[in-house]
Amino acid sequence: MSITAFRFIHTADIHLDSPLKSLALRNPELADLIGGATRQAFSAIIDLCISERVNALVIAGDLYDGDQTSMKTARFLAGELGRLAKAGIRTFIIRGNHDALSRISRELVLPDMVKLFGGRAEHVLIERGQGERPVAIHGLSFAQPTAPESLLPKYASAVPDAINVGIMHTSLGGAPGHDAYAPCSPAELQATGFDYWALGHIHKRAVITGSTTIVMPGMPQGRDINEDGPKSATLVSISEDGSVSLEEKPTALAEFSRITIDAGGLSDWTDLAHALSDALKQARTASAAPELVARIGFTGETTLAWRMRRDADLLMAEAEERAAQTGAIWVEKLEIGCTPPTETRTASTGPLHELRDLIETGILTSDAFETALSQIADTLQGQLPTDLRDLFGTDESETRARRMQLARQGAEDVLARLQSSSGSGSEPA
Structure with missing residues (x-):
């Protein structure tokens, strides 16, 4: 008699057909x-389930992306889950x-092998082979788009003499950029005696081990630069003795990456281009995703600082050409944070340097400027679609810092263009 582990893929926060959130995606x-x-990441998850011959797929919430989802999304989802059903693999969602905002999540007819948990906690008992413990899958769906109180008390106790797997959508104790949803603590989850808690909601992967293994798998595909880094699903194996093994499986078609290049000390444009190539090659090698979407940030003191700002379009063209040479890299945006060398700034004189000093010491630090900047930003923010308004920040302090960052960047860009118009060299005289 062969006793095998219960194996499943755990994923969450897929946000199928999510609308693009970044204004920088102009290409x-x-x-x-x-x-x-x-979609491609979800198809990769289905392929993974089939190739690994798992017993089940567990989706811990946010399969959809709210009320924007269309019936095309629904048909795609039904087709992909149908592939699993044909392979004899069950799905638990x-x-x-x-999802609570999505109309189709209530109307879509799913294959018989799919269990979509409702607004009341329940469990499904999976009987297995002779000598193998059954598996109890516990789940509870959000009935409304908010859940300010813990949902854990609604779940039933662990089924005796069974492997118990709980599925919950929760912010745990909270995370930056996430509102509180069904809050509970890892200690409370551990106290249930379940073998595994399959969580969703926080988009960054986290694993908490102990008597109960708790996993937040992160999202399988990032959607903008704020969801950068590798994305994956988790392959879970639970043995008869309750021991749990985990494997992180890459799923993203495209990985967002922040690449920082220290241009400090560089004085020749060719050297800057070489530094670009080196950084792009390193980032491409480090990523397992088929495509890499890069935001490139330049830092450091360099005599090229003014020229980089003035010729930002040429620098972008240079970056795109180097990315094409490297292969499978897209340059999403450049952020130029370089400054002229300190000795150059302090030793130089002239109208542009006087203007720069006035901006830094007399304007950017004044209450009147902060008030005017706030009014302009508030007006602009109010005209943006709701899903783009967090671009200015998610709270008052973050918004104030972001406004000032944009103001400083804008001032540097204006000074660089004035420098170009003055007809002098790459640095102010």
Whole structure:
């Protein structure tokens, strides 16, 4: 008699067909790539389930992305889950806060092998082979898009003499950029005596081990630069003795990456281009995703600082050319944070340097400027679609810092263009 582990893929926060959130995605080809990436990541998860011959797929909420989801999304989802059903693989889904907004999450007819948990906690008992413990899958869906209180008391106790797997959409104790949803603590989850808690909601992967293994798998595909880094699903194996083993499986079609290049000390444009190539090659080698979407930031004191700002379009063209040479890299945006060398700034004189000093010491630090900047930003923010308003920050302090950052960047860009118009060299006289 062969006793095998119960194996499943755990994923969450797929946000199928999520609308693009970044204003920086102005390249139509790049927009098409990212626009279809959540579907391709989900298909990769289905392929993974089939190739690994798992017993089940567990989706811990936010399969959809709210009320924007269309019936095209529904048909795609039904087709992919149908592939699993044909392979004899069961699917267990709970609704998260975004799913609760979706009309099709209530109307879509799913294959018989799919269990979509409702708004009342329940469990499904999976009988296995002779000598193997059954598996109890516990789940509870969000009935509304908010859940300010813990949902844990609604779950039933662990089924005796069974492997117990709980599925919950929760913010745990809270995380930056996430509102509180069904809050509970890892200690409370551990106290249930379950073998495994399959969580969703927080987009960054986290694993908590102990008597109960608790996993937040993160999202399988990032959608903008604020969801950068590798994305994956988790392959879970639970043995008869309750021991749990985990494998992180890459799923993203495109990985967002922040690449920082220290241009300090560089004085020749060719050297800057070489530094670009080196950084792009390193980032491409480090990423397992088929495509890499890079935001490149330049830092450091360099005599090229003014020219980089003045010729930002040429620098972007240089970056895109180097990315094309490296292969499978898209440059999403450049951020130029370089400054002229300190000795150059302090030793130089002239109208532009006087203007720079006035901006830094007399304007950017004044209450009147802060008030005017706030009014302009508030007006602009109010005209943005709701899903883009967090671009200015998610709270008062972050918003104030972001406004000032943009103001300083704008001042540097204006000074660089004035420098170009003055007809002098790459640095002010």
